[in-house]
Amino acid sequence: MKLNLGSGFRPIDGYVNIDNRPELHPDLVLDVTEGFPYEDNSVDEVRAHDFLEHIPIGKTIGVINEIWRVLKPGGVFEHLTPSSDGRGAFQDPTHVSWWNINSWFYYTDDEYRNLYGIKAKFNIGELRDINSGSRIIHTFGRMYAVK
Numbered sequence: 001m002k003l004n005l006g007s008g009f010r011p012i013d014g015y016v017n018i019d020n021r022p023e024l025h026p027d028l029v030l031d032v033t034e035g036f037p038y039e040d041n042s043v044d045e046v047r048a049h050d051f052l053e054h055i056p057i058g059k060t061i062g063v064i065n066e067i068w069r070v071l072k073p074g075g076v077f078e079h080l081t082p083s084s085d086g087r088g089a090f091q092d093p094t095h096v097s098w099w100n101i102n103s104w105f106y107y108t109d110d111e112y113r114n115l116y117g118i119k120a121k122f123n124i125g126e127l128r129d130i131n132s133g134s135r136i137i138h139t140f141g142r143m144y145a146v147k
Helices: 057-070 101-107 110-116
Strands: 002-005 016-019 043-049 071-082 122-133 136-145
Touching: 043 057, 057 071, 057 101, 071 122, 101 110, 101 122, 101 136
Parallel strands: 002 016, 002 043, 043 071
Antiparallel strands: 071 136, 122 136
């Protein structure tokens, strides 16, 4: 099973397309801050492109923990977010959390995880910034769930 979070106007074949807006006709209408309706270790891949920046700051750890919970051991978590190292993170008034490469150390480094009680643990396969033009930088990551 593969999940496409925040599918919006871009559903992807072969994925369960999830969005909180029913008018976009996703496969599943869901507020992910309330959790996923899937068993632990039941999902192969979670895709979150231009999604996480719409999760309020106080709920981001819970959402990442929930993504990790449903992923199988070694399951893929692929994310793309406007980086706070460029203007893209702040120019959109619908963005309510800010991310950059260092944000992901809280989900990969045991010292940070233990300090804040974060359950999610990932190994980084790829983590890099992409210059999207017009001084907009996106952080792209492909990470693997450690169970």
